[in-house]
Amino acid sequence: MKLMTNVILTLKERDIMQIHRAKTRLLLLTGLSILLTGCSISDWYNGYYAERTAIIKAHKERDAYYNAESPEMKELRKKNDAYCTELASRPENRVARAGYPNGVSNTPMYTLCMEGRGTPTYETYGSRQEAKRRAERRARGEIIPEYW
Numbered sequence: 001m002k003l004m005t006n007v008i009l010t011l012k013e014r015d016i017m018q019i020h021r022a023k024t025r026l027l028l029l030t031g032l033s034i035l036l037t038g039c040s041i042s043d044w045y046n047g048y049y050a051e052r053t054a055i056i057k058a059h060k061e062r063d064a065y066y067n068a069e070s071p072e073m074k075e076l077r078k079k080n081d082a083y084c085t086e087l088a089s090r091p092e093n094r095v096a097r098a099g100y101p102n103g104v105s106n107t108p109m110y111t112l113c114m115e116g117r118g119t120p121t122y123e124t125y126g127s128r129q130e131a132k133r134r135a136e137r138r139a140r141g142e143i144i145p146e147y148w
Contacts, residue, residue, distance in 0.1 A: 062122045077119040084113035 069077065087093065088110035094103030114121050120128075137143045 065122045065125060073119065076117075077114075080114055080117045080119045084110050084117070087113055 066074075066077075085105075088106040091102070093106045093109055095106050096103050111121055111124055115124050134143070
């Protein structure tokens with residue numbers, strides 16, 4: 001009888017150990033599946049990674065544009081930036097926006113001021129390049145003319 005009791009206890013211990021291992025495996029598998037379905041690779045790649053790489057590329061292009069300028073042009077840009085920033089930030093030139101009781105700086109005025117004083121911003125340069133590409137494509141007949 002005693003032998004039978006020992007055998008039964010040993011078998012129960014084995015079952016408990018097997019259940020414990022199965023529980024940890026099941027818990028690990030469930031956790032991984034929730035993690036992978038909640039944040040899929042395509043969402044990460046199309047969202048975070050793509051946006052991050054686009055921002056890095058744009059920063060490199062902008063830095064290359066400004067670093068390619070001569071020292072005289074950089075000095076002129078500093079002077080024009082100070083003047084145009086002050087001009088666009090004056091209270092009478094501010095743009096009214098909801099949530100900003102004193103208005104916000106007039107960015108279009110700043111951009112036009114910089115362009116008019118001979119130091120266009122990178123954004124102005126980019127829009128000029130895009131206009132050139134559109135005109136070239138229109139001349140080749142790839143796109144329909146803007147104004148009919």
